[in-house]
Amino acid sequence: MRSVYAVYRKEMGHYFVSPVAYVVVGIFLIVAGFFFRLYMGLAIEQSMEMMMQGMGTDVDVPSEVLRAFFGLLSTLILFLAPMLTMGVFAEERKRGTMELLMTSPITELQIVLGKFFASLTLFAIMLLPTALYVGYMCFHTEPRIPWALVFAGYLGALLLGASLLSIGSFISSLTESQLIAVVLSFGVILILWVLDFAVRGSDSVAGQVLQYISVIHHYDDFTHGIIDTSSLIYYVSVPVLFIFLTVRSVDSMRWRRA
Amino acid sequence: MIEVEDLTKAYGPVTAVDHVSFTVNPGEILGFLGPNGAGKTTTMRILTGYMPATSGTARISGFDVFEDSLEVRRHIGYLPEAPPIYPDMTVDAFLDFVLRIKGAPAERRPALLSAAVEKTGLGEKRNELIKRLSRGYKQRVGLAQALVHDPDVIILDEPTVGLDPKQIIDVRHLIKGLAGDHTIILSTHILPEVSMTCDRVVIINKGKIVAVDTPQNLTTQLKGGQKVHVDVTAPEKPLTDLLSAIPGASRVEVSSHPGGHLTAVVESAPGQDIRSQIAAKIVEKGWGLYELRGASLSLEDIFLQLTTDDAAHAQPSN
Numbered sequence: 277m278r279s280v281y282a283v284y285r286k287e288m289g290h291y292f293v294s295p296v297a298y299v300v301v302g303i304f305l306i307v308a309g310f311f312f313r314l315y316m317g318l319a320i321e322q323s324m325e326m327m328m329q330g331m332g333t334d335v336d337v338p339s340e341v342l343r344a345f346f347g348l349l350s351t352l353i354l355f356l357a358p359m360l361t362m363g364v365f366a367e368e369r370k371r372g373t374m375e376l377l378m379t380s381p382i383t384e385l386q387i388v389l390g391k392f393f394a395s396l397t398l399f400a401i402m403l404l405p406t407a408l409y410v411g412y413m414c415f416h417t418e419p420r421i422p423w424a425l426v427f428a429g430y431l432g433a434l435l436l437g438a439s440l441l442s443i444g445s446f447i448s449s450l451t452e453s454q455l456i457a458v459v460l461s462f463g464v465i466l467i468l469w470v471l472d473f474a475v476r477g478s479d480s481v482a483g484q485v486l487q488y489i490s491v492i493h494h495y496d497d498f499t500h501g502i503i504d505t506s507s508l509i510y511y512v513s514v515p516v517l518f519i520f521l522t523v524r525s526v527d528s529m530r531w532r533r534a
Numbered sequence: 535m536i537e538v539e540d541l542t543k544a545y546g547p548v549t550a551v552d553h554v555s556f557t558v559n560p561g562e563i564l565g566f567l568g569p570n571g572a573g574k575t576t577t578m579r580i581l582t583g584y585m586p587a588t589s590g591t592a593r594i595s596g597f598d599v600f601e602d603s604l605e606v607r608r609h610i611g612y613l614p615e616a617p618p619i620y621p622d623m624t625v626d627a628f629l630d631f632v633l634r635i636k637g638a639p640a641e642r643r644p645a646l647l648s649a650a651v652e653k654t655g656l657g658e659k660r661n662e663l664i665k666r667l668s669r670g671y672k673q674r675v676g677l678a679q680a681l682v683h684d685p686d687v688i689i690l691d692e693p694t695v696g697l698d699p700k701q702i703i704d705v706r707h708l709i710k711g712l713a714g715d716h717t718i719i720l721s722t723h724i725l726p727e728v729s730m731t732c733d734r735v736v737i738i739n740k741g742k743i744v745a746v747d748t749p750q751n752l753t754t755q756l757k758g759g760q761k762v763h764v765d766v767t768a769p770e771k772p773l774t775d776l777l778s779a780i781p782g783a784s785r786v787e788v789s790s791h792p793g794g795h796l797t798a799v800v801e802s803a804p805g806q807d808i809r810s811q812i813a814a815k816i817v818e819k820g821w822g823l824y825e826l827r828g829a830s831l832s833l834e835d836i837f838l839q840l841t842t843d844d845a846a847h848a849q850p851s852n
Contacts, residue, residue: 278634278637279634279635279637281634282631282634282635283635285631285634286620286623286631289622289623289627290620290622293622294622371618371619371620371621372614372616372617372618373618373619373620375584375612375614375618376612376614376618376632376679377635378583378584379582379583379584379607379610379612380607380632380635380636381604381605381607381608381635381636381637382635383604530584530585530586531585531586
């Protein structure tokens with residue numbers, strides 16, 4: 277839709293001039309790059325050791341590295357996603373431009389979608405350079421390139437990102453302060469993380485339910501190259517839910533006193 | 535063009551807008567005058583579709599503001615009290631964005647943009663970042679976004695606040711120039727602004743409409759007529775008789791001053807301007823006419839009277 281695109285364009289423009297975006301992407305790539313190299317080094321070492329001990333080249337270096345790498349990615353994403361969304365609505369409200377958007381012939385859904393897709397695009401741009409490392413490694417390794425793992429890993433990262441960005445977006449719409457938005461997002465994500473940690477491997481019903489709700493839990497399968505349909509459904513439901521909530525939240529701004 | 539009927543907005547126990555009704559004719563400039571907290575901004579927010587009313591209706595170009603909100607928004611431009619601008623965008627990029635979200639077709643956008651830039655005098659600043667502009671220019675950008683898509687109706691909330699005198703004149707000029715093709719509602723505290731730019735005025739206080747009329751009518755109506763002051767050298771009794779005999783004169787009061795002058799105050803019925811008659815009669819008699827002035831209440835006086843003593847003096851018009 278033209279309106280969604282108009283909002284999308286504007287948001288992308290803002291990201292490009294915003295120092296926050298560059299800092300976040302920069303930190304992400306530095307840390308990701310560092311750890312990628314670390315994992316590769318470890319895996320190669322391990323493989324050489326096993327060779328020397330005469331146990332054959334049983335170590336599938338690429339898969340090992342990728343698994344560890346995608347695991348790290350999830351942690352990084354958990355920390356950095358809130359920073360990408362903190363200003364999305366809070367800034368508009370503070371500057372009074374929400375009033376412009378809401379007195380123009382566009383719906384709340386169009387506004388929310390435009391912003392969401394922009395944050396998702398930024399997120400994808402952030403992930404993109406890591407494909408270089410993966411590509412480089414895969415080019416130089418044997419055994420053959422584990423395409424399934426690469427594909428699943430990135431898909432999982434994107435879906436995890438989409439979920440976290442939609443949550444962050446919603447939280448940003450609740451407040452005028454970017455600071456509160458980012459702190460609240462961190463808090464929520466931290467709780468989710470701890471929750472996930474606490475119920476890992478749990479057999480109780482409550483534990484299983486919590487496991488399903490956990491954003492991270494579903495990601496684990498993806499890092500192993502497994503694309504589970506229940507996880508796919510989950511990862512589509514979460515953004516849908518939070519986009520809906522954000523639309524409601526934006527609409528509620530109309531009812532608040534000046 | 536704009537029909538507001540019995541509009542009410544209540545925030546819990548507080549009624550910000552209380553059964554307000556008025557109409558605005560196509561091409562007219564309507565002024566919204568009232569003290570802070572009177573309900574002007576709330577009314578405008580309801581008209582622009584930003585918030586819903588508690589009860590009552592408002593229609594713009596025939597569309598209901600609540601039922602057909604999206605359609606209404608296609609027809610209006612709005613400048614809130616604080617101009618809704620993005621500091622990190624250039625003037626051009628910002629206005630282009632506004633054009634897009636207002637639904638302007640792609641082919642028309644460049645022309646519309648240039649027209650708006652020209653009307654608001656932003657020609658030199660097109661590629662400047664908005665955050666680098668002065669207050670006056672930022673306000674102009676705010677005005678530009680309200681009219682860039684050539685809307686039927688333009689709603690301006692305190693458009694000249696914070697501008698320097700020259701800029702204020704420019705803005706008023708601009709607004710007057712827009713009338714006819716556009717229907718305009720503007721709210722303000724600045725009383726002379728209303729008498730200078732508006733065709734009609736709505737005075738609102740504590741959510742209720744206190745008066746609706748043209749600025750001129752309001753001044754005469756409230757005073758209940760005009761008072762004419764004359765400063766003459768003349769014998770007292772003949773002067774009193776002469777002035778009383780003028781058709782339309784209702785009361786004559788003559789007093790004397792040191793220096794031999796007499797001051798006469800002649801009251802006339804509302805709408806009757808007897809000044810020329812007074813002048814002619816006095817000169818005919820050969821008396822010295824030193825000063826002749828009509829003393830009507832200024833809009834300021836009316837405003838104060840209406841808004842500070844509404845119980846006793848409020849005259850809801852028509």
